[in-house]
Amino acid sequence: MVFEELAVRLNDKGYKNWLKAGHCLRILKEGLHVFTNTEMRAFHGDLLGQHAILRRPCQSSSCTAGSTRNKPSSVCAVCSEWRTVILRHHRQPNITVNWDNCRPSSWLHDHWEVAKAYMPRGQFRVAGADQCDASALLNLINHCDRFSSVDPKLVREVIRCRNELMHSCELRVEDEWMRHYQASLKMLLQRFNHVAEVASAAKRIQEMLVADWSVCVSRLDRVDAAHVDGLQTTDQWETGADLISQWEVELLQETLQELLHDTEAQHTEGLVRLKDFLQANRDLGEQFSAEIQALHSLGARGQGHQRTEEDEDQTI
Numbered sequence: 001m002v003f004e005e006l007a008v009r010l011n012d013k014g015y016k017n018w019l020k021a022g023h024c025l026r027i028l029k030e031g032l033h034v035f036t037n038t039e040m041r042a043f044h045g046d047l048l049g050q051h052a053i054l055r056r057p058c059q060s061s062s063c064t065a066g067s068t069r070n071k072p073s074s075v076c077a078v079c080s081e082w083r084t085v086i087l088r089h090h091r092q093p094n095i096t097v098n099w100d101n102c103r104p105s106s107w108l109h110d111h112w113e114v115a116k117a118y119m120p121r122g123q124f125r126v127a128g129a130d131q132c133d134a135s136a137l138l139n140l141i142n143h144c145d146r147f148s149s150v151d152p153k154l155v156r157e158v159i160r161c162r163n164e165l166m167h168s169c170e171l172r173v174e175d176e177w178m179r180h181y182q183a184s185l186k187m188l189l190q191r192f193n194h195v196a197e198v199a200s201a202a203k204r205i206q207e208m209l210v211a212d213w214s215v216c217v218s219r220l221d222r223v224d225a226a227h228v229d230g231l232q233t234t235d236q237w238e239t240g241a242d243l244i245s246q247w248e249v250e251l252l253q254e255t256l257q258e259l260l261h262d263t264e265a266q267h268t269e270g271l272v273r274l275k276d277f278l279q280a281n282r283d284l285g286e287q288f289s290a291e292i293q294a295l296h297s298l299g300a301r302g303q304g305h306q307r308t309e310e311d312e313d314q315t316i
């Protein structure tokens with residue numbers, strides 16, 4: 001049976017919760033990206049209407065991202081004004097803005113280059129709302145005063161849950177955590193129930209969270225009897241399992257990338273556990289063989305790094 005190992009994993013309630021919660025973030029992103037894109041286009045239009053200088057093109061070819069982080073003097077007068085205006089619309093004015101997400105010379109023509117100033121690091125290559133994950137879009141809502149009608153506490157609670165989920169070393173969450181997560185999502189999304197895409201996403205999220213995937217799993221035990229029940233039973237499970245398997249691979253991939261690229265936190269333990277988990281499951285081990293190999297090399301380097309840190313501790 002192709003999905004036999006997936007069925008075994010779904011028997012673990014905590015893992016099934018983790019998988020469902022992670023997939024809800026995908027649905028959330030799908031619900032939010034059209035709305036945030038429309039709002040940021042309007043926000044950009046308002047800024048151009050209010051500030052004549054912003055309607056002028058960038059005056060320097062050196063106004064590129066990366067090297068300009070936290071160095072306001074290294075951009076031209078027009079881009080400098082853009083920075084001032086972007087900061088003025090920040091809901092937390094004292095926060096460090098990730099200017100290296102943006103191409104300042106594109107601020108005149110591309111509203112999403114402005115939006116990225118309100119997002120976490122690592123957005124430089126992202127060209128539009130549809131390429132952003134839920135975290136990026138939630139941070140935009142949390143940071144840009146275009147969304148000042150949304151209570152920041154509600155957004156931050158969902159961001160906090162999202163970070164706990166994606167940094168969970170165990171790859172599992174308890175039922176109680178799920179209840180809180182469901183309530184937090186519901187309270188936030190209720191603020192957007194006038195937006196069709198978000199209302200639809202909210203409905204799908206609630207359906208996802210109450211869906212009983214174990215029904216699919218139990219059908220595996222009846223595989224021998226499938227010819228009696230008719231092929232439809234097996235086919236239904238195959239279809240369901242195929243989708244769940246696809247979501248699982250996407251979420252594991254995303255978790256891996258997050259643990260690897262979040263340079264602000266040390267996720268060595270999470271990476272080791274994820275590698276062990278992938279190896280322990282033959283189907284996932286095959287799909288992620290290249291990543292497991294890369295993690296092995298990283299682990300070897302990590303051990304070297306750890307020794308250095310211990311040495312430093314001893315010196316202190």
Ligand SMILES: [Zn+2]
Pocket residue numbers: 058059060063075076077078079080104105
């Ligand atoms: Zn410029």
